[in-house]
Amino acid sequence: MSVLVFIDHADGHVKKSSLEALTYGAKVAAQLGTSAEGLLLGTVTEDLAALGKYGVTKIHQAANEALNNLDTQVYAAAIAEAVTASGATVIIFSHTPTGKAVAARVSAKLKAGLVTGACALPDTSNGFVVKKGVFSGKAFANVSINTAVKIISLNPNSYMTVAGEGTAAVAPLAISAGAAKVKVTAVNKVSGDVPLTEADIVVSGGRGLKGPENWGILLDLAKVLGAATACSRPVGDAHWRPHHEHVGQTGVQVAPNLYIAVGISGAIQHLAGVNRSKIIVVINKDPEAPFFKAADYGIVGDAFEVLPKLTEAIKKMKASA
């Protein structure tokens, strides 16, 4: 019996969401009186032993470069072998594009119950019950997993990374998985930007900014905050900003610590994509904008005047901190 945490990586680095999953997995293991181990498929440039500081005692690594590309069949087969090798009874994924693709497949392969989008530690006082967001963030469901092996995929930004002391033993894992049927032919990344789903802070713009030529003031604010940028659906549809920045019901769903919405009215479809954010700031010149009802802080004012001042004020605060 142990807890196995799937470690996702890109460009040679372990993803931030996986560090959260490791911290979470270690906590689940402590709750169950067992240890947590990590599983990494592929190769990274960083020192895996150092991941021990998140509370895992061992990292299983199948250091095969072909595994740096995702094929869910190959991944699921490899994970199933690792589960057998480690005797894991709980498997943790991050609810990220990779986790979403792989966790369900592993669930069906092992016939192990899966709760996706978990936002809290499981309640193990009576069975094994996991809390997750449902109805696009408008409610939570407590879901009981009724199988011997249990799988959780954890929402990014819902569990804080805690780094302590310790190193993990790194153990090579030999897997017998077959060749990938999915052949990756191109990867297009928006370079230099903070990935939207991993960002601590998101600055988002709507039609209130009036046109793509006005985005500079929003990008300046994002830059001083180290924030990712996003937009509302009308902005994405009008191609003022790239499609992948569209946040909302049909776009990307985000849950940052801070979401700053500028010139976005706050239609229910938009709120469905952002309502898991911890703190919401709304800047809108219309005091009746529905977004204010979902906000923690707000400024009723013209974005073109407020944003440059806000950027300056944050710069000053950072300089004095």
Place this chain on the structure above:
Amino acid sequence: MKILVCVSKTPDTTSKVAFTDGNTKFDEAGVQWIINPYDEWYSLVRAIELKEKDASVVIHMVTVGGADTEPIIRKALALGGDEAIRVNSDSTDSYYIAAQIAEIAKQGGYDLIFTGKETLDYNGSSIGGMVAELTDAPYISLATKFDLEGTTATVTREIEGGEEVAEVALPAVVSCQKGMAEQRIPNMRGIMAARTKPLKVTEPVAADALTAIVNFELPPAKAGVKLVDAENVEELVRLLHEEAKAI
């Protein structure tokens, strides 16, 4: 070329979310039901586009649900597609539902299975991966673009901070999201045609439910917005730094 499109019924985004029976059941009173947008706008419409390019394409839809899902299925058939299959079960367990769809998939010998990336109600994002595993097919999730050349599909999928292009030989399972196709509205001809399209009802095969919903909770109400004067942005910065500890 046979395509199976998985379709689910969900409450409209603007529906009020409330629960009954000691917070164990979703309150359906006054709820407007729609086809799950990811199933409709992206996977079904893309399948219809493929059929428009190649008339030999056959589109079947499958839903797992009670008799009350039939109006939704008829609406989906009004957009296009040849026939629909309803597996008569109200289960909410993803594995159970996936097992039903996998059974239909095996019987029908489909080249391609489309699902939406998730449903608006339970937000599971699990059916595609499970059906792929149960039918031993490759799976590409979160697709934003899908093209077919013979029996090879070229799919663009979302990854963190960008996108990835991949090729896969059919049969395959693909979960679809925004970008795949544009929303359509059924026309009168489609609505009339949908009335006579076959809608087969089958009973579920034996499968286990691996999970069960214990109860629901509503999020705590927001304390209310703290408004800061537009002339005093320093105050907002102070609140975000000292009170919210967000910057």
